[in-house]
Amino acid sequence: MKQTSVTTNAPCWTELGTSDPAAARAFYTELFGWQADDTARPGDEDYTQMLVGGAPAAAITPRYAPQQPIAWTVCIAVADADATAVRIKESGGQIRKDPTDVFDFGRFSVAADPSGAVFILWQGRAFKGAGVFDEPGSLGWVELLTRDPSGALDFYPAVFGWSVAPSEHYPQWGLDGQDFGGLLTMDDRFPPQVGPHWLPYFAVADVDNTVGRAAALGGDVPMPATGVPGGRRIAVLRDPQGAAFGVYTAGAEG
Template identity: 60%
Template sequence: MKLDKPVLGGPCWTELGTDDLEGAKGFYGELFGWRAETDPRQEAGGYTVAHLGDAAVAALAPLYQETQPVAWNVSFAVADADTAARELTAAGGTVLLGPMDVFDVGRFAVAVDPAGAVFQLWQARAFPGAGVFNAPGSLGWVELLTRAPERAVEFYTTVFGWSVASSAHYTRWGIDGADFGGMVRMDEKFPHEVPPHWLPYFAVADVDASAARAAEASGTVLMEATSVPDGPRIAVLRDPRGAVFGVYAAGQEG
């Protein structure tokens, strides 16, 4: 992405909800070199922050509700979570949880867009979001997969004010033209039971090697490493518990 730090309206954080926290620490630590630190406070519920060096890059957390799927979630930065929640509701979205405070670090809400893709709002206080983007092992792109792309453009531009750059094959989201993500139309190739969702992509030094490493660690390669025309080399992977994410060659973002 062309963003190198959290900015209002842009992706600022990504977190995994999993039913195997220790397994996730091992899998992603091996794949990305993450150092995991679990918040020791009981009220934190096992929330674990992954670091590259001293920089926070993502989170791993237990499932907090029985209906919560094992999945990666993407958070977008907002100035005021309560105002953003009202605006997204007016635009046709739904607030699933919150807004609520997280200690002194920020205020968040979980929402779903009109087509069913879940995302999060983050109003920063002590914690602005990821400390690094685009470097190997960190977030570098976010992608919406949806069956209603026209409705998605209307919704997200209304709620976040994103810029939109579309071609015959792909739509890119941006903040004032600085691309940070894209959108894919879910066609008949996607099983009906796969819901619309946001997919985080992490930068890696070598896409092919990362895909092989994920498979060796009991993950699954859903989309083999491929070079996108006029774009980066990418692969889509699934961790051992079913969470899907992408990887791309660092230095080829946006």
């Protein structure tokens, strides 16, 4: 992610909803060197911010409903959650949870694109989002995996004003000349039960070392470390509870 601070209409945060928050905190603390802060959101002690060098990097929470999948969810900063929710519905998307205040921290809404990929709108107030980007242990890239690439390429620019760097294999999302993510078309390699989703990538100093540590900590490696055009080395991992996430070389252009 070339952005270095929270930018309106760009990814600003990511949250893990999991069946075992304590185990997840232990896994990611060992993997990324995160520090847990259970006091960051008074009144919601189940919500744990994970810090990198004292700066908020991500959050780990329990699942809020039995049907909620164990997964990371990408949050997008918006100036007005209510107005953005209207644009989402007008563009063919869904609002799964109407805009709601979270104390004085901000206002959020759970949304889905027309194919069903879920994301969160975050209208920051006291809390804007991540305090660090593209540094080891922090959010570095976001990727939409979908079986409807043409629909996604219509929907997200209409809602958020994103630019698209065209590519036959991997279009990239951007805003104000800064790319922050990509689109991967799901093909026969993806089982039918795996639905469209957003995947966060965390920057790391050494992808191969991180893959080895994740496996030693009980995680899985759906996609081993590999080099990609643009100087990046990436991998996709799964934590012991089953949540998928990516890692990539911190600071590498792509």
